[in-house]
Amino acid sequence: MECRWRSVHNAETKCCRRADSSGYCIFHKENKSREENSLFIYLIMKEKISDFRGFIFEEDFIIRDVVNYNYLKLNFDEAIFKRKVFFNKYEFKKTLSLNYTDFRGYITFESSIFFENCELTKTKFNKKYIANKAFEKVHFNGQAFVITSAKNLPRLEGIIFSPCTKLVLRFVKYSKDNSLYGKINYRIARTQANIIGDSERIGYYYYNERNYASKMMKSSDYPRYSSYLNDKFFDLLSKYTIGYGERPWRLLRITLIIISLFAFLYMFCGVKNANGDFIGINLNKIEGYSIKEAINNYIDLWYFSTVTFTTLGYGDLTVSTVFGKFLVCLEAFSGVTIGSTWASLVIKRMIR
Incomplete structure (x- = not known):
């Protein structure tokens, strides 16, 4: 009997491995025993797997201890990480795909190096760790770092981009309480767009940066309430009349x-x-x-x-x-x- 796992986003993608009594193979099975989790990691290393689509990781995952072999692309699309994920101190020599990936615990990319692209589309991060600098000291030498509609995206502070890397940050939203992280991430995206001359996106990033900065305005940060009202009035006027200069x-x-x-x-x-x-x-x-x-x-x-x-x-x-x-x-x-x-x-x- 084949594993019942099917991709939610691509009907043609399915698992062809043999399933056990649960109806799923060991890679797509939930609630694995300790022995099954050990076998799970052992088989990844033995088979030199690089396509992790839909895999369910129930224990801490340290990539440098597991993926120590050559691959054409690391694909973690639709994978679920239930505990801590350590993508740190690792050389991603090929493209890393994290589309629709669900990180339910702590994650870090600290001190890693990217030589090719990285894709995050509708990737979910744990809101509890949104303030963490998950990408600190990351060297990104690839052509593109594309983030689209990611949820609870952590702070991008600390990434060192090459002068040729395109950072694409689209439809990433933050609640009012987390406006600081929206402001920071869109500022980083705008700075990188200025460096590479990506004038097409500079305005979009600037608008979002100003928008989240506006949500952070508090009367307690001003010496007089009248000063707060004055700044708030002109901020709202600029936003709704000209879109901070980016929507003329x-x-x-x-x-x-x-x-x-x-x-x-x-x-x-x-x-x-x-x-x-x-x-x-x-x-x-x-x-x-x-x-x-x-x-x-x-x-x-x-x-x-x-x-x-x-x-x-x-x-x-x-x-x-x-x-x-x-x-x-x-x-x-x-x-x-x-x-x-x-x-x-x-x-x-x-x-x-």
């Missing part, structure tokens, strides 16, 4: 909202054209306007709002009321501010 297209949406809002307000104060005709809605005669007339007036006022926002000032439409003049000044100031912000963001991205 948000300004386009805000621009359209501002122009449309002011056009609506001009409906009630009204403007005059070159012939002195009133364009707007007279609140005393509001019941006399049809929907078509209201729409036509709004279109004219949207045009006036756009001209005011961009500070073109054609002069074909003007306001005469005090409230109208106040709105024009406010919208013109908003337009100048947003226009200069947009220009600075475009120049920043062009320079990058």
Whole structure:
């Protein structure tokens, strides 16, 4: 009888080894006895296994004591480590794959050397050890270190990257309580992206770094509460208007909202054209306007709002009321501010 193990993520991947009464082979079997765990390690070394997909490690695993033979690739995809894992002081001469791997205990890569790539997709780490510097003193000489959607990813501090290594950190999220580690890891990713000139991802890393730094802001860290409110206000303003400078297209949406809002307000104060005709809605005669007339007036006022926002000032439409003049000044100031912000963001991205 063949082992019943099947890959959850690839239906064509299965185990062809013989199973015991549990329905699984010794590599994919849970709740192994002490003797079975010893046999488990012995068979790995005897068969020089490098494909550990779906293996269940129930005892402490020290890779340098077990994998001391040549291999083409180390594949630990979907493996489960129930106890401590020591990937430290080891030379990974080929690619290491840890996709969908579940580390339920302590893990360390300290002082290891990577000569090729390392992949971590939806890898799970124990939240208890999220603050550990699991990669301290690691020398990464490979081409790419790719981390995607990893859960509870420990701190990446201490990794020494080669000038050619690409660090890819995508969709890795942290709770508010662990924002510090998100800030640290995305800062490391941004620094490495700057070194290798990976301009495509620098903005993404910077946004996430600032986002987690924002979550760490506390009033207790400021001498005055007013200082905290001031910094928090401008931080949120920067986040939701321009995405900390990395999502400038948000300004386009805000621009359209501002122009449309002011056009609506001009409906009630009204403007005059070159012939002195009133364009707007007279609140005393509001019941006399049809929907078509209201729409036509709004279109004219949207045009006036756009001209005011961009500070073109054609002069074909003007306001005469005090409230109208106040709105024009406010919208013109908003337009100048947003226009200069947009220009600075475009120049920043062009320079990058």
